[in-house]
Every structure is written in C-alpha cells, then in structure tokens.
Amino acid sequence: MARTFCFDMYGTLCDTSSVTATLGEELGVSAALVDEIDATWRRRQLEYANQVSLMEAYRPFWEVTSAALDYALARYALSPDEETRERILDAYNHLDPHEGAAETLERLGAADHAVTVLSNGNPEMLERLAENAGLAPHLDDLVSADEVSTFKPSPAVYENAAERTGRDIGDCTLVSGNAWDVAGAGAAGMETAWVNRARDPPEEIGADPTDEFRTLTDVAVAFE
Incomplete structure (x- = not known):
C-alpha cells in the first residue's frame, strides 16, 4: 500500500559533517580541531533548537544554526572575520x-x-x-x-x-x-x-x- x-x-x-571541508579551508586549524568544532556546532544546533522550543521563543533554524556556529567558534577561541564566518555558515547550504x-x-x-x-x-x-x-x-x-x-x-x-x-x-x-x-x-x-x-x-x-x-x-x- x-x-x-x-x-x-x-x-x-x-551529511552535516561535510562542513568539515569548509571549516578546514577557512580556519586553517588542525584536522582534530576541525572535528571538535564540527561536533560542537552540530550539538549546539540541536540543543538550541530544544532550548528555544522549551522557552517558547521560536527562532528559524537558520538563526539557530548561526548562533550554534558562533558558540562553537567562541568555544575554541576563534574569531574569523565576518566574510570568513559567512562562508563557513554557507556550508550548510551545500x-x-x-x-x-x-x-x-x-x-x-x-x-x-x-x-x-x-x-x-x-x-x-x-x-x-x-x-x-x-x-x-x-x-x-x-x-x-x-x-x-x-x-x-x-x-x-x-x-x-x-x-x-x-x-x-x-x-x-x-x-x-x-x-x-x-x-x-x-x-x-x-x-x-x-x-x-x-x-x-x-x-x-x-x-x-x-x-x-x-x-x-x-x-x-x-x-x-
């Protein structure tokens, strides 16, 4: 039926982890650190989605994904310029x-x-x-x-x-x-x-x- x-x-x-190619190219850090950033970005993306749902403070998933990226970069003391950050975020479109x-x-x-x-x-x-x-x-x-x-x-x-x-x-x-x-x-x-x-x-x-x-x-x- x-x-x-x-x-x-x-x-x-x-595959959400396909962002690692862009992370490596744009940030110029070790493969091990790229994997940690990727894992933190994805984990925070899901956690923030749950968080805004529970708070009844909905934000579109693109904004959640963007906020999660900012957390992941800050977690590892990385501060790329805005153009680099935008190229990294755009990896979610590809x-x-x-x-x-x-x-x-x-x-x-x-x-x-x-x-x-x-x-x-x-x-x-x-x-x-x-x-x-x-x-x-x-x-x-x-x-x-x-x-x-x-x-x-x-x-x-x-x-x-x-x-x-x-x-x-x-x-x-x-x-x-x-x-x-x-x-x-x-x-x-x-x-x-x-x-x-x-x-x-x-x-x-x-x-x-x-x-x-x-x-x-x-x-x-x-x-x-």
Whole structure:
C-alpha cells in the first residue's frame, strides 16, 4: 500500500559533517580541531533548537544554526572575520548527500509512495539544500517545522506533516538517522524507519523504531 515517506534532511539525507571541508579551508586549524568544532556546532544546533522550543521563543533554524556556529567558534577561541564566518555558515547550504539519498527518493517515488522532507530547517534552508544536493527533482514536497513555530520532537511537527500530506499520521513513515527524531515521531503516531548507520541502541525515552536499517538504500529495497 502506498505511504507517505517523510525524510529528515540533516543527518539523514545529507551529511552535516561535510562542513568539515569548509571549516578546514577557512580556519586553517588542525584536522582534530576541525572535528571538535564540527561536533560542537552540530550539538549546539540541536540543543538550541530544544532550548528555544522549551522557552517558547521560536527562532528559524537558520538563526539557530548561526548562533550554534558562533558558540562553537567562541568555544575554541576563534574569531574569523565576518566574510570568513559567512562562508563557513554557507556550508550548510551545500551539505553532501549521503550515499544512496537521491536513488532512495527516486525508487520510492517510482513505487507510488509520496516522498517528502520533514525537517527542522526553515523553508529557505531546505529549498537551497535540496537543490544543491540534487534531491529536489525526487521530492513531492518540503515540510518545515517552521510552519508550527517549534522543532522536532514536538508532536506538532509530525502532526502538521501528516495534515500537509493529507494522510492519517499512521499512514506516514518518518525516515531518520537521528534516534531522538524516531522516538518523537513514533510517540506522535507515525511509523518510523531508523537509518542506524552507527549501530546505536534505540532511545530509552519515546517510541521504539518500527523498522531499523543500516543504509538509505535498505529503506528503498524494503518499501519499493
């Protein structure tokens, strides 16, 4: 039976750590420090998204990402000029797609499933990245948490995605590489497909994944 597949963008379809190439080029620091900056940037991005949600002080994900970069740079006593900082931030518009990303979207679409993105990214971020990563031609829609002014894993984000696609929430499947996202979507009533590349255990809070896969291609094989 045809379903709606809602793909997370950051960390699932696209590799957030591909910013390391730009960090290394622009900052001229060691590879080890680049990896620490990258990890701090991503961790703070997610923490700030949770923080503004809990404070009911919503800010678009681009602003959250920008603030997280500033924290990461300050954490390691780095103060690049504004043009350098902007080039680093722009790396989020040019993340590398994970292996099999476009093929998976195409195969599911060819099997008559609806294929969307469901992401914390605000619409402008998602449009730029989907185009630059070569994913846009394979997507039916881009659904942003910005539409409900909060972030995953709030149930409102997943419920809005189901409403946008005209499906019951139980007829939607979130595909995500983030365990916390899977736990939140499942708790909201979605089916879930966890792309567990690191072979991590599932979250202890929230719903268990409906299905678990190692790669995006495995998802296509299972549902086409």
